[in-house]
Amino acid sequence: MIMKETKKMKFSECLSHLFVFIKPYRFKLLFGILMVITAQVTFALNPTVEGMITTQLASDISSHQPIQIDKVVHILCILFTIYIVKTISQFLMAIFMTDAIQKTMFDVRNAIEDKIHHLPVSYFDQEKTGELLSRITNDVDTLSNALQQTLSRVISAVCTFTFVLFMMFRINVLMTCIILVALPVIALLSKFVVKKSQPLFDDQQNTLADLNGTINELYDGYNEILSYNQQEHALKRFEKDNERMRVSSFKAQFVSSLINPLCSLITYLSIGCASLVGCLQVLNGTIALGQLQAFIRYIWQINDPISQISQLSSAVQSAFSAMSRLFTFLNQPIEEDVVSKCQIDEVRTIEFEHVQFGYDDNLLMKDVNIDVHQGQTIAIVGPTGAGKTTLTNLLLRFYDVKGGSIKINGIDIRELSYHDLRKLFALVLQDTWLFEGSIEQNIAYGNEKALKNEIVEAAKQANVHHFIRTLTDGYDTLINEEGSNVSQGEKQLLTIARALLKNPEVLILDEATSSVDTRLERRLQGAMDRVMENRTCFVIAHRLSTIINADKILVLEHGDIVEQGNHEELLNKNGVYARLYNAQFAK
Numbered sequence: 001m002i003m004k005e006t007k008k009m010k011f012s013e014c015l016s017h018l019f020v021f022i023k024p025y026r027f028k029l030l031f032g033i034l035m036v037i038t039a040q041v042t043f044a045l046n047p048t049v050e051g052m053i054t055t056q057l058a059s060d061i062s063s064h065q066p067i068q069i070d071k072v073v074h075i076l077c078i079l080f081t082i083y084i085v086k087t088i089s090q091f092l093m094a095i096f097m098t099d100a101i102q103k104t105m106f107d108v109r110n111a112i113e114d115k116i117h118h119l120p121v122s123y124f125d126q127e128k129t130g131e132l133l134s135r136i137t138n139d140v141d142t143l144s145n146a147l148q149q150t151l152s153r154v155i156s157a158v159c160t161f162t163f164v165l166f167m168m169f170r171i172n173v174l175m176t177c178i179i180l181v182a183l184p185v186i187a188l189l190s191k192f193v194v195k196k197s198q199p200l201f202d203d204q205q206n207t208l209a210d211l212n213g214t215i216n217e218l219y220d221g222y223n224e225i226l227s228y229n230q231q232e233h234a235l236k237r238f239e240k241d242n243e244r245m246r247v248s249s250f251k252a253q254f255v256s257s258l259i260n261p262l263c264s265l266i267t268y269l270s271i272g273c274a275s276l277v278g279c280l281q282v283l284n285g286t287i288a289l290g291q292l293q294a295f296i297r298y299i300w301q302i303n304d305p306i307s308q309i310s311q312l313s314s315a316v317q318s319a320f321s322a323m324s325r326l327f328t329f330l331n332q333p334i335e336e337d338v339v340s341k342c343q344i345d346e347v348r349t350i351e352f353e354h355v356q357f358g359y360d361d362n363l364l365m366k367d368v369n370i371d372v373h374q375g376q377t378i379a380i381v382g383p384t385g386a387g388k389t390t391l392t393n394l395l396l397r398f399y400d401v402k403g404g405s406i407k408i409n410g411i412d413i414r415e416l417s418y419h420d421l422r423k424l425f426a427l428v429l430q431d432t433w434l435f436e437g438s439i440e441q442n443i444a445y446g447n448e449k450a451l452k453n454e455i456v457e458a459a460k461q462a463n464v465h466h467f468i469r470t471l472t473d474g475y476d477t478l479i480n481e482e483g484s485n486v487s488q489g490e491k492q493l494l495t496i497a498r499a500l501l502k503n504p505e506v507l508i509l510d511e512a513t514s515s516v517d518t519r520l521e522r523r524l525q526g527a528m529d530r531v532m533e534n535r536t537c538f539v540i541a542h543r544l545s546t547i548i549n550a551d552k553i554l555v556l557e558h559g560d561i562v563e564q565g566n567h568e569e570l571l572n573k574n575g576v577y578a579r580l581y582n583a584q585f586a587k
């Protein structure tokens with residue numbers, strides 16, 4: 001069974017997973033980091049070189065000598081070179097880091113997409129799909145921002161701190177020690193705040209996922225909400241989640257932002273003390289005036305990374321939470337696949353042998369036996385919840401049987417790879433699925449190599465060609481994201497065209513229950529008859545004509561097949577089918 005993600009990953013685990021994605025671009029990233037360090041070294045040299053000008057001028061003035069312009073120009077040239085190096089390294093850093101990080105994120109997104117397609121269907125039984133997808137999107141964004149901005153800021157802050165501290169020590173040890181007294185206090189304060197705010201940031205991300213899940217759900221059910229006049233209820237639900245979001249964001253941001261004013265207060269106190277001592281040192285002649293000037297600039301420079309700790313720590317925490325969820329998702333076990341022991345090109349028989357199945361520990365199907373021969377139409381009938389969809393889910397191995405077996409040509413379907421098994425089938429469901437793309441692309445979905453004339457032929461067979469011709473862009477008409485620019489019946493015709501083009505060995509058809517107008521009904525009927533012609537078909541049947549003409553009718557109740565046979569045989573039995581038939585169809 002697939003476990004829902006519960007355990008939070010350790011920071012080191014997250015980093016090692018991240019490294020797998022960064023590895024192909026590590027040299028670019030390292031070069032980018034080298035450029036960040038270069039920029040910070042030049043940044044740390046500025047005050048000292050600027051101070052040299054002040055010292056030079058002060059010494060010339062105090063010794064009543066003419067100002068030595070050549071020396072000043074020389075220092076200015078060094079200063080100018082430092083500025084140039086800093087600008088170039090910042091430029092190179094932007095190019096190399098951005099390139100490496102965006103390529104890494106491209107790979108992460110691809111890995112997620114790939115994962116989604118390889119997870120067992122049962123994974124999505126446990127996760128609200130909308131919530132899961134929105135959480136992944138948010139987490140990818142958070143990680144991308146963290147790598148793009150926070151990484152260089154963290155490296156800059158660490159480098160600035162180290163180099164500036166080094167330069168301060170070179171100027172005066174006593175003054176630096178005064179500044180350093182403040183640091184452990186600041187470090188302890190940050191640690192305390194980080195510890196308090198980490199769970200709050202986790203909560204903030206989870207609440208955001210809930211909020212997006214709710215938005216998704218409410219948007220999906222927009223028409224139903226309007227028809228039931230439940231706008232107020234929907235608004236209240238949204239407001240409730242939005243309020244939770246406000247409270248959790250407030251808590252997370254408030255606690256983490258507390259650190260800023262506290263750190264500033266301590267830093268300003270230490271600046272005051274160090275400046276006082278510095279003035280005395282200049283009067284004593286221990287340090288030059290330019291050095292005091294440089295030292296005060298350094299205090300500001302070192303203050304910068306310290307005051308950034310709170311912002312950076314909250315960004316790092318969000319990134320860590322996002323990484324933890326992303327990599328936990330990417331670590332989910334995928335559908336175990338096998339290499340097909342043999343290829344099946346033609347489906348001659350399909351047998352269910354003593355099949356047992358349940359979505360949980362309770363068995364829904366206890367002993368299902370079916371025998372199907374090539375070209376037969378099998379109608380599946382039964383009340384709602386009887387297990388009709390489950391039967392087709394098992395055929396396609398969306399779920400595996402818990403007992404017994406399903407065999408195609410005598411071969412257990414578990415001996416075939418998912419790809420080799422599923423290529424034998426096409427699904428035409430009531431709940432049609434079209435993707436954002438042209439009508440042509442949607443029809444060619446199951447057979448991407450199909451030529452234009454084959455696509456048109458499939459559309460003609462599916463009675464949808466004329467409709468497509470009436471559209472301004474014909475086969476190039478774009479289906480929008482929700483497929484709302486095509487009617488439900490036309491959608492179903494398009495999916496029939498798709499199935500015809502795939503030309504599968506076995507067709508699984510879920511007949512529409514919703515009433516459509518008579519003309520469309522006739523078009524649908526014609527298209528379905530054509531797609532079913534000379535093909536093995538499993539039809540979740542709602543139409544009398546399909547049921548009567550079926551070679552075999554499976555009557556399901558509570559998961560099991562209670563009767564099977566053709567229409568005449570079952571009517572003569574005068575059992576469940578006869579009751580169902582008389583209740584639903586007999587006029």
Ligand SMILES: Nc1ncnc2c1ncn2[C@@H]1O[C@H](COP(=O)(O)OP(=O)(O)OP(=O)(O)O)[C@@H](O)[C@H]1O
Nearest residue numbers: 125359360364382383384385386387388389390391
């Ligand atoms: N993914 C799932 N997880 C848990 N239980 C499920 C799942 N899918 C279906 N079920 C349950 O299994 C039983 C059979 O469901 P199934 O969808 O196969 O019935 P059906 O005959 O196709 O119903 P309908 O005609 O309403 O579509 C139902 O009780 C249903 O609640």
